Amino acid sequence: xxxxxxxxxxxxxxxxxxxxxxxxxxxxxxxxxxxxxxxxxxxxxxxxxxxxxxxxxxxxxxxxxxxxxxxxxxxxxxxxxxxxxxxxxxxxxxxxxxxxxxxxxxxxxxxxxxxxxxxxxxxxxxxxxxxxxxxxxxxxxxxxxxxxxxxxxxxxxxxxxxxxxxxxxxxxxxxxxxxxxxxxxxxxxxxxxxxxxxxxxxxxxxxxxxxxxxxxxxxxxxxxxxxxxxxxxxxxxxxxxxxxxxxxxxxxxxxxxxxxxxxxxxxxxxxxxxxxxxxxxxxxxxxxxxxxx
Ligand code: ADP
Ligand code: MG
Numbered sequence: 001x002x003x004x005x006x007x008x009x010x011x012x013x014x015x016x017x018x019x020x021x022x023x024x025x026x027x028x029x030x031x032x033x034x035x036x037x038x039x040x041x042x043x044x045x046x047x048x049x050x051x052x053x054x055x056x057x058x059x060x061x062x063x064x065x066x067x068x069x070x071x072x073x074x075x076x077x078x079x080x081x082x083x084x085x086x087x088x089x090x091x092x093x094x095x096x097x098x099x100x101x102x103x104x105x106x107x108x109x110x111x112x113x114x115x116x117x118x119x120x121x122x123x124x125x126x127x128x129x130x131x132x133x134x135x136x137x138x139x140x141x142x143x144x145x146x147x148x149x150x151x152x153x154x155x156x157x158x159x160x161x162x163x164x165x166x167x168x169x170x171x172x173x174x175x176x177x178x179x180x181x182x183x184x185x186x187x188x189x190x191x192x193x194x195x196x197x198x199x200x201x202x203x204x205x206x207x208x209x210x211x212x213x214x215x216x217x218x219x220x221x222x223x224x225x226x227x228x229x230x231x232x233x234x235x236x237x238x239x240x241x242x243x244x245x246x247x248x249x250x251x252x253x254x255x256x257x258x259x260x261x262x263x264x265x266x267x268x269x270x271x272x273x274x275x276x277x278x279x280x281x282x283x284x285x286x287x288x289x290x291x292x293x
Contacts, residue, residue, distance in 0.1 A: 009288030016280045019256075019269040028251045029268070029285035032234035034226055035180055035278065036245070039191035039201055041238035042255055043275065044167040046078045050086025051148065052164040054139035062091050064161045068119045068153045070094045070112045075102050079151060082165040083119065105192045105216040105241065107151060118154040119163075121194075130154045136162045147200030149193055174205045176275035181206070183282050185234070190214060190222060192241065216241035220248040236270070236278055238262050253278050
């Protein structure tokens, strides 16, 4: 294509809510045949809310929310925001943790009111030898089967509650997936979240392939593996956790509603956080480069 056609392509992109880093990006946009979609914050809004607290026998909901809320207040993860906001709403002012550390893709740990507290996935509990009693395991499985994310709270090495949070699928996601398929791309849902939750979201938006429980550092490896199979991979993501995969992908698309790390790592930004713009970008690149009329 002529430089003028490329300039027109990038200008039209801006009108559609797509920011393109440079005209050279259009070539990979045109060639993409597989599109990896991050779940939380990309296919879903990422604005989660705390729906329920399942406590183990003899535990106080208020006490658990104080501990979990205090720790999660220090984390920026969508799950953490939901827990911190829900806790503040129910118990008021939260204590300040004496110690805090995020464990990427797994949860948070720290010290609150003199107690060692963990909030996160079952895998985080397993790594720290915290067992899940049968009643909490049941609450967790039921929540996940219903498409919700469940995280465990442990205090001083014992699991004391399961918190249920949920997120809404963006209203435009199903149409975006349908359009990507119509353009001949294979959509794949890629998430660190539980398989049951991932399957439920995939079903809702029409994605047939799901890769769940993928650790943040492994997302880029998934991209490499697909590239090794000869695929040209586009990746859409919003989080710090997606940055390496966005950079590794032949085409990285960042949600404009996402983190700066994702936007910096991407080749293209979907300004309005509307996934349909990903399909628009592919169409536009094909048109600009003369593949379709
Ligand atoms: P995604 O790939 O869907 O954006 P992440 O890799 O960021 O998800 O997180 C995967 C899972 O790890 C979450 O669904 C949640 O269960 C757990 N998790 C991550 N960070 C936190 C946190 N701060 N608090 C509780 N759970 C967390
Ligand atoms: Mg995300």
